[in-house]
Amino acid sequence: MSISLSALVSTHLAYIGPGAGFAFLGSFLTLLAGLLMSVISFLLWPFRTAWRLIRRRRGFQRARVKKIIFLGLDGLDPQLTEQFMAEGKLPNLARLAAEGSYHRLRTTFPALSPVAWSTFATGVSPAKHNIFDFLDRSLKTYLPQLSSARVGRPRRVLKLGRLRIPLSQPILELRRKSQPFWKILGKQGIGCTILRIPITFPPEKFDGKLLSAMSTPDLKGTQGSFAQFTTRIDKATYENGSRYPLRRVADGFEGEVEGPADTFLENETPLRIPFRVVPKNGTFELHWQQRSCRLTPGESTPWQRLAFRTAIGSTANGMARFLVTETGAEFTMYVSPINIDPERPALPISHPAYYAVYLANLLGPYSTLGMAEDTWALNEGVIDEDAFLSQAYDIFAERKAMYMEALESTNRGVVACVFDTSDRIQHMFFRHLATSDRHQGTIAKMYQQMDDLVGKTISFVQPDTALFVLSDHGFCAFRRGVNINSWLRDNGYLHLKDGKQESGPFFEGVDWDRTRAYALGLGGFYLNLKNREACGIVEPQEAEQLKQEIIGKLNMLREENGDAPIHAVYATRSLYRGPYLDAAPDFVVGYNRGYRCSWDGAVGKVATLALEDNQKAWSGDHCVDPAFVPGVLFSNRKVEATNPGIEDLAPTALALFGLETPGWMEGKALL
Amino acid sequence: MSIKLNKDLWAKVKKVAMAAGYSSPEEFVEHVLEREIAKLEDAQTDQEIVARLKGLGYID
Numbered sequence A: 001m002s003i004s005l006s007a008l009v010s011t012h013l014a015y016i017g018p019g020a021g022f023a024f025l026g027s028f029l030t031l032l033a034g035l036l037m038s039v040i041s042f043l044l045w046p047f048r049t050a051w052r053l054i055r056r057r058r059g060f061q062r063a064r065v066k067k068i069i070f071l072g073l074d075g076l077d078p079q080l081t082e083q084f085m086a087e088g089k090l091p092n093l094a095r096l097a098a099e100g101s102y103h104r105l106r107t108t109f110p111a112l113s114p115v116a117w118s119t120f121a122t123g124v125s126p127a128k129h130n131i132f133d134f135l136d137r138s139l140k141t142y143l144p145q146l147s148s149a150r151v152g153r154p155r156r157v158l159k160l161g162r163l164r165i166p167l168s169q170p171i172l173e174l175r176r177k178s179q180p181f182w183k184i185l186g187k188q189g190i191g192c193t194i195l196r197i198p199i200t201f202p203p204e205k206f207d208g209k210l211l212s213a214m215s216t217p218d219l220k221g222t223q224g225s226f227a228q229f230t231t232r233i234d235k236a237t238y239e240n241g242s243r244y245p246l247r248r249v250a251d252g253f254e255g256e257v258e259g260p261a262d263t264f265l266e267n268e269t270p271l272r273i274p275f276r277v278v279p280k281n282g283t284f285e286l287h288w289q290q291r292s293c294r295l296t297p298g299e300s301t302p303w304q305r306l307a308f309r310t311a312i313g314s315t316a317n318g319m320a321r322f323l324v325t326e327t328g329a330e331f332t333m334y335v336s337p338i339n340i341d342p343e344r345p346a347l348p349i350s351h352p353a354y355y356a357v358y359l360a361n362l363l364g365p366y367s368t369l370g371m372a373e374d375t376w377a378l379n380e381g382v383i384d385e386d387a388f389l390s391q392a393y394d395i396f397a398e399r400k401a402m403y404m405e406a407l408e409s410t411n412r413g414v415v416a417c418v419f420d421t422s423d424r425i426q427h428m429f430f431r432h433l434a435t436s437d438r439h440q441g442t443i444a445k446m447y448q449q450m451d452d453l454v455g456k457t458i459s460f461v462q463p464d465t466a467l468f469v470l471s472d473h474g475f476c477a478f479r480r481g482v483n484i485n486s487w488l489r490d491n492g493y494l495h496l497k498d499g500k501q502e503s504g505p506f507f508e509g510v511d512w513d514r515t516r517a518y519a520l521g522l523g524g525f526y527l528n529l530k531n532r533e534a535c536g537i538v539e540p541q542e543a544e545q546l547k548q549e550i551i552g553k554l555n556m557l558r559e560e561n562g563d564a565p566i567h568a569v570y571a572t573r574s575l576y577r578g579p580y581l582d583a584a585p586d587f588v589v590g591y592n593r594g595y596r597c598s599w600d601g602a603v604g605k606v607a608t609l610a611l612e613d614n615q616k617a618w619s620g621d622h623c624v625d626p627a628f629v630p631g632v633l634f635s636n637r638k639v640e641a642t643n644p645g646i647e648d649l650a651p652t653a654l655a656l657f658g659l660e661t662p663g664w665m666e667g668k669a670l671l
Numbered sequence B: 001m002s003i004k005l006n007k008d009l010w011a012k013v014k015k016v017a018m019a020a021g022y023s024s025p026e027e028f029v030e031h032v033l034e035r036e037i038a039k040l041e042d043a044q045t046d047q048e049i050v051a052r053l054k055g056l057g058y059i060d
Helices: A028-063 A076-084 A091-101 A113-122 A180-186 A354-362 A375-379 A385-409 A422-434 A442-458 A484-490 A540-554 A646-656 B007-020 B025-040 B047-053
Strands: A003-004 A014-017 A020-023 A069-075 A101-105 A133-139 A144-148 A149-151 A157-160 A165-166 A171-174 A192-195 A209-211 A224-232 A239-245 A247-249 A252-261 A270-280 A281-288 A291-295 A305-308 A313-320 A322-327 A332-335 A412-417 A466-471 A476-482 A515-521 A524-527 A566-571 A585-593 A594-597 A612-615 A633-634 B003-004
Touching: A003 A157, A014 A476, A069 A442, A069 A646, A076 A091, A076 A442, A076 A540, A091 A101, A091 A442, A091 A466, A091 A633, A101 A113, A113 A180, A113 A646, A144 A149, A144 B047, A180 A192, A180 A646, A192 A385, A209 A354, A224 A252, A224 B047, A239 A252, A252 A305, A270 A305, A270 A612, A291 A322, A354 A385, A375 A385, A375 A422, A385 A412, A385 A442, A422 A442, A422 A476, A466 A646, A476 A540, A484 A515, A524 A540, A540 A566, A585 A594, B007 B025
Parallel strands: A069 A412, A069 A466, A192 A209, A192 A412, A224 A239, A476 A594
Antiparallel strands: A003 B003, A014 A020, A020 A252, A101 A633, A133 A144, A149 A171, A157 A165, A224 A332, A247 A252, A252 A270, A270 A281, A281 A291, A305 A313, A322 A332, A466 A633, A476 A612, A515 A524, A524 A585, A566 A585
16 A cells, blocks of 8 residues: 655755755756656646546536635634624625624634634644644754744755755645645535635645745745845844945945845855945935836835845845835835745745746736734834835735636635735734824724725625635734743743843743743743653653643732733643644643733743733734634625634535535534 | 555554544654654754744744
8 A cells, every 4th residue: 555745755946044045946857857747747638637627527516606705804803893893884794794694703722823724724623733823842952943834954965165056855844734625625626726824835735726825934034034224324133124234325325135045155145135225306216136116215115026146046036125214314224024026936835836926927026925014124113104004005905916816717616815914903003992093093994994805705706606704813902911931930830040030032041950831932831741842851640730730820820900811721632632732832821801922931031020011013912812802704604503613614615515524624514 | 755554554544543633544644754753853953943933923
């Protein structure tokens, strides 16, 4: 009996990573093999087409609908939605609710987008899809890693002097397990177009089209590193971007955009593109690589292509947007994270590979970064709120264009698209909800934009179409942060070396030989378990008792005024079952409204205080007890279920096309 | 890439995979192999992994 392990060794053309990155074009043999495959593929084309048509006809025979549309509005909050509907601000959603149905949609533990959208896709709980948080930890080093995708260097590299030539493909692995419903439908010949649903990088092969979303890196391999160029020269580096100097020259300013490191070189020097800014008639011109564009202060440029040349002459293609934020005695310019160019992607960002290129050719360049809206640039004050909103709505317009294209070109099958605008704007503007400043209505206006999108979607709905508008979680204020690591230190569960009381990030200075529990990520925390963690000290037979002890104490945490930051702490094993449960945090923390894990605590830093104010622009969040932040579910169909959950949508999609719910799925068909 | 398993073992793999909640026997085999290999593999370069998280909105 043979089993295919092709997923483990799928081919990719490129590798991007911090300290590494860009397109590796492959050897002559690779090209020859590609040519041969093309010829064979061409010869087999009539047979494959005939088979596909037969399969498709069979696939739709039992279908109760011709088309399903899933419109995902990330983070759309039920309380605000209901309030705005009652105020008459959301006529299209109100119509859907009246003529079809509306429910609050139960979300996952924890209520985080990577977790919840993975459950949406697969119909299973985190213990079966393996995504428990944005981050998980290395059992060997306790360092954080992205929970959803693994990007690694090629295993074999040829050393030629100071050159390094990769001889194998880089490691690119989607860490979300189980099967998305679109893969199951694809096997039945039912085509799906999946646009920007989180945790789809790297893209999986299936019989349909998919554009990757959350976790897709920028060209540097990070989750988004902006740059600021300024004549105010100092060496300050922002927490999630970098500040670079601009040199004054006779006709303007000069600088260099830093791209990915050149991994073809032993020392992996960052690739750079020099540029010049020249004042002209009250505006400025940007010149680089025989290209130029106009810079109007306060207005972001369209996407500009940046081609980084490596030591061996290959090119890593990216694109960025430029925004002049200060003129006069000093000059300052923001450069967005360098996105992978969808027209010439340095990494696979779609399935099939040409789908990203097709969309770029049809609609123009578009953001490809997983979390495309630059929340950190606003947090750090590098761009202002208006610039952030402008960027967020530009990304919304790009997404809307590809969504509309999919709706127009899909007569039958599934169109599923997630819009992040609703999530990002609430994160950054939630504090304005309770003010009377000019941004007080920003969130309401955003909800109206989403309602308008729903209206446009409804125009594509026929009697044999099922429409679902849903969100993965709701929202609430984030005023106070809880540093679980500091609390563990205060209660004797975590110890630092040399009698210190604070640590740097990533558990720097933690004495693992005396530490029984530690926290990393947004949703939960871990025991330092013997035979699991590299320096684990908790004996497995003591674990249950220790868990109950910690849960009991942490539930009693109080502010000085008596407020409880935590609603409930859950032992993960009581929440769900599945083959990946061993990788889960041992505890999930259900924070009360207004609280979240602190910025420091999320990255394994032990701070002086266990409770602190959140002072960032990022002022709304959903990392609280899931009971407080359900999502929404609207449909043009009558959904009668009393407590629908996000895990029910995948079985529903299968049922509407006449397929039974597979035994491993935990959701139940709603229709 | 393919691996040959004898029929008896494959039958057991299918049964166990279903009972454990995997979506296919292949997923079960991959998981078992990945888990065992991870014990033997060296950890990736620390700073490289951490650098990749830069810019993730939810963390500092």
